[in-house]
Amino acid sequence: MATVTKPGSYGATAPAQVNYLNNSHGFLSWIFTLDHKRIGLMYLGGVMTMFLLGGIFALLVRIELWQPGVGILGVLNTAADTKAAANAYNKLFTLHGAVMVFLVIIPSIPAALGNFVLPIMLGAKDVAFPRLNLLSFHFWIFGAFMFVCVLLWGGLDTGWTFYAPYSQRTTTPVIAATFGAFILGFSSIFTGINFIVTTHTLRAKGMGWFKIPLFVWALYGTAVIQVLATPVLAITLLLLMVEKAMGIGVFDPSRGGDPVLYQHFFWFYSHPAVYIMILPAMGVISELMATFSRKHIFGYRLIAFSSVAIALLGFLVWGHHMYTSGQSELAGTIFSAITFTIAIPSAIKVFNWLFTMYKGSVSFQSPMCFALAFLFLFAIGGLTGLFLATMSTDVPLHDTYFVVAHFHYVMVGSAITAMYGGLFYWWPKIWGKMPNEFWGRVTALLIFTGFNVTFFPQFILGTRGMPRRYFNYLPEYTELHQWSTVGAVILGVGAGVGMVTLIYAIFRGKPAPMNPWGGATLEWQCSSPPPLANFDTPPVVHDPYDMQRVVYDARVDGYVPNPNYKPSDFAH
Numbered sequence: 001m002a003t004v005t006k007p008g009s010y011g012a013t014a015p016a017q018v019n020y021l022n023n024s025h026g027f028l029s030w031i032f033t034l035d036h037k038r039i040g041l042m043y044l045g046g047v048m049t050m051f052l053l054g055g056i057f058a059l060l061v062r063i064e065l066w067q068p069g070v071g072i073l074g075v076l077n078t079a080a081d082t083k084a085a086a087n088a089y090n091k092l093f094t095l096h097g098a099v100m101v102f103l104v105i106i107p108s109i110p111a112a113l114g115n116f117v118l119p120i121m122l123g124a125k126d127v128a129f130p131r132l133n134l135l136s137f138h139f140w141i142f143g144a145f146m147f148v149c150v151l152l153w154g155g156l157d158t159g160w161t162f163y164a165p166y167s168q169r170t171t172t173p174v175i176a177a178t179f180g181a182f183i184l185g186f187s188s189i190f191t192g193i194n195f196i197v198t199t200h201t202l203r204a205k206g207m208g209w210f211k212i213p214l215f216v217w218a219l220y221g222t223a224v225i226q227v228l229a230t231p232v233l234a235i236t237l238l239l240l241m242v243e244k245a246m247g248i249g250v251f252d253p254s255r256g257g258d259p260v261l262y263q264h265f266f267w268f269y270s271h272p273a274v275y276i277m278i279l280p281a282m283g284v285i286s287e288l289m290a291t292f293s294r295k296h297i298f299g300y301r302l303i304a305f306s307s308v309a310i311a312l313l314g315f316l317v318w319g320h321h322m323y324t325s326g327q328s329e330l331a332g333t334i335f336s337a338i339t340f341t342i343a344i345p346s347a348i349k350v351f352n353w354l355f356t357m358y359k360g361s362v363s364f365q366s367p368m369c370f371a372l373a374f375l376f377l378f379a380i381g382g383l384t385g386l387f388l389a390t391m392s393t394d395v396p397l398h399d400t401y402f403v404v405a406h407f408h409y410v411m412v413g414s415a416i417t418a419m420y421g422g423l424f425y426w427w428p429k430i431w432g433k434m435p436n437e438f439w440g441r442v443t444a445l446l447i448f449t450g451f452n453v454t455f456f457p458q459f460i461l462g463t464r465g466m467p468r469r470y471f472n473y474l475p476e477y478t479e480l481h482q483w484s485t486v487g488a489v490i491l492g493v494g495a496g497v498g499m500v501t502l503i504y505a506i507f508r509g510k511p512a513p514m515n516p517w518g519g520a521t522l523e524w525q526c527s528s529p530p531p532l533a534n535f536d537t538p539p540v541v542h543d544p545y546d547m548q549r550v551v552y553d554a555r556v557d558g559y560v561p562n563p564n565y566k567p568s569d570f571a572h
């Protein structure tokens with residue numbers, strides 16, 4: 001292990017004269033770039049635009065649910081009577097769900113942040129296949145374009161799951177939407193292939209498997225799922241399109257097809273896909289926990305292995321979405337048991353994060369505020385999953401607001417919160433500018449509060465029998481629905497304040513040092529923003545969580561190599 005760092009090789013304030021942002025100019029230099037950092041940023045721009053669109057749909061859904069009966073859908077005059085309101089509502093939640101799942105959460109952390117950070121963390125110049133990376137982004141744009149077309153063509157009403165036989169019978173543009181999702185699948189597969197090959201082949205000299213940062217381990221587990229599960233979705237959607245276009249019976253029983261087969265295929269992808277959403281988030285949290293506790297991450301290998309375990313076990317539990325679809329009790333029991341085992345690696349991570357903080361010197365800088373919010377929200381999201389994993393409790397809870405609350409706790413409360421944490425953490429590296437600390441913390445607080453006010457009441461609604469996907473409800477549910485709508489507004493404000501804070505920093509933020517937070521992974525050894533090839537001098541590879549290597553230096557308002565460094569007891 002190399003231990004000598006060239007004095008001054010990291011810690012300076014001055015950004016590289018020529019960096020990846022200013023080495024070339026113009027629109028074309030961006031959309032045809034092969035630089036993983038620019039591709040990551042373009043992904044981020046796209047994902048955030050879609051997040052805004054999906055967010056507007058969400059707010060419309062919540063406003064419609066302010067009172068029983070027809071509300072805003074009547075005011076907007078798209079739907080004067082109840083049947084029209086129901087149809088319009090179906091389209092609202094479908095577009096919300098489809099945009100958020102396929103265009104926001106799945107690409108958010110891996111394709112945007114991962115693309116930017118993974119090669120740098122490995123000490124590489126770029127990903128293994130830069131052209132494939134660019135193609136992945138162009139496919140993503142095309143998929144997003146298809147969804148916008150679906151919107152312009154009057155919207156889709158199948159729910160994001162495209163369940164047959166309804167998707168075969170509706171007249172809304174199912175083929176366009178599934179084709180969009182099909183193309184987005186390829187985009188996701190390309191990212192996965194790139195990350196796997198990059199991690200195997202482009203690690204800096206001296207970086208053994210157990211010196212890889214945990215964010216990269218998490219992205220690696222994610223990539224395995226992207227590569228192995230996504231093709232199943234692609235084939236399923238292809239079958240659905242062929243059936244719809246040509247009337248060949250595959251899933252629709254009226255043509256001799258089997259709708260339960262559709263559900264098996266769909267969840268064989270979509271359960272692993274929930275780990276595409278959460279594993280990268282967990283990876284971000286591991287980085288934040290170590291850096292802001294100023295302590296070696298606790299249980300490095302356990303966290304790394306648990307990422308891979310979650311990725312593999314995630315393939316064996318899809319049937320827990322189908323307890324009520326007529327699958328045999330034996331199958332249900334087996335799926336239930338395997339689902340419980342997934343809780344083990346998830347809990348391992350949570351306990352390791354807690355032990356990392358224990359006796360650490362925890363600082364509550366903005367990225368850490370998001371990480372703490374994540375811990376709380378993921379605990380609730382994960383634990384409520386256990387009630388759904390148990391057949392006897394899932395039967396009454398299935399298709400109620402309890403499920404809605406559960407998956408939002410994991411997908412939004414955990415994944416989106418971690419994404420914001422990651423953005424605030426790496427923003428100084430990406431742009432060379434510091435986001436405002438105060439507004440960063442305000443964002444975390446608003447998102448945390450708004451989120452709980454929105455979704456906690458939905459657990460209660462669900463246990464009291466409020467079904468999901470209805471615009472109308474019994475008057476006794478009104479109060480809880482109103483809490484939820486108020487929360488959604490707070491959450492929306494929080495998400496907006498966060499975006500404004502980040503964008504403001506690009507133009508007016510104070511210049512960032514190389515290492516503002518004291519991270520020990522390699523991306524903090526290159527300038528902020530990094531040069532085109534990431535490192536001017538080859539990075540020095542060492543234990544990525546040996547926090548004693550860097551100390552705070554007031555002169556640069558950041559961390560510099562520790563002159564009194566002795567390899568710590570934890571180094572391995």
Ligand code: HEM
Nearest residue numbers: 274277278320321382385386388389398399403407410411
């Ligand atoms: C930690 C352990 C977890 C367990 C034990 C678990 C369990 C379950 C179960 C049994 C269901 C089916 C409920 C039903 O439809 O009646 C479900 C639904 C769902 N879960 Fe989880 N889950 C876990 C984590 C996650 C994570 C991490 C995510 C996403 C990031 C997630 C996203 C979802 C979604 C999207 C649905 C509903 C899909 C739909 O019907 O539209 N879950 N979960």
Ligand SMILES: [Cu+2]
Nearest residue numbers: 271318320321
């Ligand atoms: Cu599942």
